[in-house]
Amino acid sequence: MTSASAALRAAGRPRARQPRRAGLAVYLIAGTVASVLFVLPLAWGVFRSLLPDTLVTSAPSSADVHHVTFANYTGLIGGGILHYALNSLLVAAMTAAATAVVATLAGYGFARFRFRGSGLVFALVIATLMVPFQALLTPLFLEMHTLRLTNSLLGLALFYTTFNLPFGVFVMRNTFLQIPWELSEQAAVDGAGAGRTLVSVLRPLVVPGIATTVLYAFLFSWTEFVGALTFLTSNDLYTLPLALLNMEYGSVGQVNFGYLEAGAVIAMIPCVVLYVLLQRYYIRGLTSGVVKG
Amino acid sequence: MIVDESGPRDNTVPRVRPARPRGTLVRGGSLRARRARTGIALVSPAFALVAVFVLFPLAFAVYISLTDWPLIGPYHFTGGRNYTELIHDPVFLHSVLFTLLYTAIVTGPILVLGYAMAVFVRANWPGSVVFRTVFFLPFIVGLATESFMLLLELQPDSGAIDAVLGKLGLASSSTAWTVHYGLALGAICVFVVWFASGLTMMILMGGMQGVPGELYEAADVDGATWWQKERRITIPMLRRNIALSLIISVIGSFLAFNQFFILTEGGPGTSTEPIVMWIYQEAFVAYHLGYATAGAIALVIVVGIISAAQFYLLRDDADAPRRAGRRR
Numbered sequence: 210m211t212s213a214s215a216a217l218r219a220a221g222r223p224r225a226r227q228p229r230r231a232g233l234a235v236y237l238i239a240g241t242v243a244s245v246l247f248v249l250p251l252a253w254g255v256f257r258s259l260l261p262d263t264l265v266t267s268a269p270s271s272a273d274v275h276h277v278t279f280a281n282y283t284g285l286i287g288g289g290i291l292h293y294a295l296n297s298l299l300v301a302a303m304t305a306a307a308t309a310v311v312a313t314l315a316g317y318g319f320a321r322f323r324f325r326g327s328g329l330v331f332a333l334v335i336a337t338l339m340v341p342f343q344a345l346l347t348p349l350f351l352e353m354h355t356l357r358l359t360n361s362l363l364g365l366a367l368f369y370t371t372f373n374l375p376f377g378v379f380v381m382r383n384t385f386l387q388i389p390w391e392l393s394e395q396a397a398v399d400g401a402g403a404g405r406t407l408v409s410v411l412r413p414l415v416v417p418g419i420a421t422t423v424l425y426a427f428l429f430s431w432t433e434f435v436g437a438l439t440f441l442t443s444n445d446l447y448t449l450p451l452a453l454l455n456m457e458y459g460s461v462g463q464v465n466f467g468y469l470e471a472g473a474v475i476a477m478i479p480c481v482v483l484y485v486l487l488q489r490y491y492i493r494g495l496t497s498g499v500v501k502g
Numbered sequence: 503m504i505v506d507e508s509g510p511r512d513n514t515v516p517r518v519r520p521a522r523p524r525g526t527l528v529r530g531g532s533l534r535a536r537r538a539r540t541g542i543a544l545v546s547p548a549f550a551l552v553a554v555f556v557l558f559p560l561a562f563a564v565y566i567s568l569t570d571w572p573l574i575g576p577y578h579f580t581g582g583r584n585y586t587e588l589i590h591d592p593v594f595l596h597s598v599l600f601t602l603l604y605t606a607i608v609t610g611p612i613l614v615l616g617y618a619m620a621v622f623v624r625a626n627w628p629g630s631v632v633f634r635t636v637f638f639l640p641f642i643v644g645l646a647t648e649s650f651m652l653l654l655e656l657q658p659d660s661g662a663i664d665a666v667l668g669k670l671g672l673a674s675s676s677t678a679w680t681v682h683y684g685l686a687l688g689a690i691c692v693f694v695v696w697f698a699s700g701l702t703m704m705i706l707m708g709g710m711q712g713v714p715g716e717l718y719e720a721a722d723v724d725g726a727t728w729w730q731k732e733r734r735i736t737i738p739m740l741r742r743n744i745a746l747s748l749i750i751s752v753i754g755s756f757l758a759f760n761q762f763f764i765l766t767e768g769g770p771g772t773s774t775e776p777i778v779m780w781i782y783q784e785a786f787v788a789y790h791l792g793y794a795t796a797g798a799i800a801l802v803i804v805v806g807i808i809s810a811a812q813f814y815l816l817r818d819d820a821d822a823p824r825r826a827g828r829r830r
Contacts, residue, residue, distance in 0.1 A: 244636040254651040315548035322541025339809035343778045344798040348562035371555035432644030450646045473650040484642040
């Protein structure tokens with residue numbers, strides 16, 4: 210796993226010739242222009258969310274800047290958006306925690322223990338990548354309904370956890386494989402069992418792997434849409450994207466675009482903050498071999 | 503999805519399980535048996551989840567697809583009738599063709615733009631890291647959230663897109679993007695390219711950083727142009743990364759749902775309805791679960807074949823020794 214960041218640091222080092230000043234200026238200008246294309250739509254959304262609904266639904270004009278207001282946000286909060294945000298947060302937290310625990314245990318087991326069928330089970334877990342859950346909505350719905358896992362945030366989190374496992378198990382297995390074997394052998398000599406070894410000796414070494422797994426699971430769960438749409442039918446349990454969908458189609462009459470825009474911004478903020486703060490772990494995951502597309 | 507990492511991983515991550523100091527600890531059969539039991543216990547939660555949420559539903563899906571399963575009430579075994587109906591169902595066939603068309607439109611631009619962005623950020627000049635972060639931002643925020651934001655901007659008279667295009671004289675400022683087949687498809691394709699090219703950039707960038715600098719220096723000595731270096735050095739060395747980023751974006755396009763569901767609801771009519779949305783509508787709106795699942799099985803098979811290609815590319819390949827030592 211350290212290979213990723215090492216590679217990024219080493220990247221281009223041998224051929225990063227000192228750019229000439231004119232070349233650098235062109236580079237920075239081109240990069241800034243391109244960045245604007247990628248960020249402006251999102252920033253524009255933030256700006257529109259700060260306009261009263263009457264202005265949001267009329268053609269944008271330069272006079273809009275004089276009418277900036279938090280009315281959409283206060284209105285949404287009064288309308289209970291925080292309840293849906295909390296649902297999203299609960300599902301994402303449960304998914305992240307469950308993925309971290311299950312993937313760490315499995316990664317440890319696959320990397321450090323020999324048992325019959327180990328290769329087959331590992332292949333089965335990784336092969337889950339080949340199965341699009343979008344195509345299994347019907348059997349999953351019927352099965353989860355029977356298990357009383359539809360209309361349940363826990364059920365949704367278990368479903369998300371499973372489809373995050375191939376990535377998590379792959380990352381965690383690689384993480385454990387990189388730790389010198391002698392380290393855990395030494396602990397075994399000192400009389401520590403598998404559990405003690407994991408918690409007291411290996412834990413500090415696998416934390417970066419766990420951080421990567423948690424970040425992916427959290428973001429996957431936070432932004433997932435079609436699974437939540439299928440497995441949650443009670444309005445009370447809706448996650449943020451479903452609450453937004455409700456604003457779009459569920460309301461009678463005109464869509465309140467001001468609210469919709471503000472709700473989208475609320476859904477966007479945690480992703481941006483987590484990504485910018487934990488980018489190092491995110492990129493580590495991208496270069497580790499498995500990615501959620 | 504699986505991504506290649508041929509470059510960065512090669513040397514630093516041990517591919518081979520470290521040699522076990524034989525005869526020191528793993529002595530008696532009982533210790534080995536206990537270690538085996540511990541290993542099985544450690545992986546069993548993961549296996550249980552995969553069994554419940556992947557393996558069983560897969561088998562169950564095959565069974566459901568052979569019945570006339572409604573949402574409630576008894577069902578009957580109908581054999582292959584769902585499948586024969588499927589290949590004569592114009593709505594299903596249209597959704598397949600539409601998905602293929604959409605995939606064909608977006609795949610090329612995502613690769614080309616992603617490649618260009620990767621070339622741009624790999625320079626390791628001041629600002630590269632910031633640009634890389636920014637280019638990837640749309641992917642992080644997610645299609646669903648961004649679709650809700652885009653919905654407003656695609657509205658006639660009030661959307662930013664009409665305002666800009668109207669000012670430039672390129673379109674009427676009361677163009678209703680989401681209710682016309684061609685306009686909706688075009689807008690969504692541009693949107694998705696904007697969304698997904700950052701992922702391709704990240705995948706390719708990882709590979710580019712594994713290409714040894716000496717190759718470029720040698721090419722410089724020979725007086726190679728930039729394009730010659732890209733074509734003769736970078737692209738051949740990135741074959742696996744390029745193939746994998748293509749597979750990821752193709753599978754992503756095959757499974758498209760959010761952007762169409764939120765922006766067009768599949769309309770006008772069912773003209774912008776991709777396969778996953780057809781499955782969703784047929785199962786949970788029309789309640790034809792058996793029929794919907796037959797369509798889903800077709801999708802599972804197609805995606806499975808494409809993913810198998812991905813596994814083939816990711817395998818710990820026999821040419822590893824040849825590539826070893828590629829990085830300093």
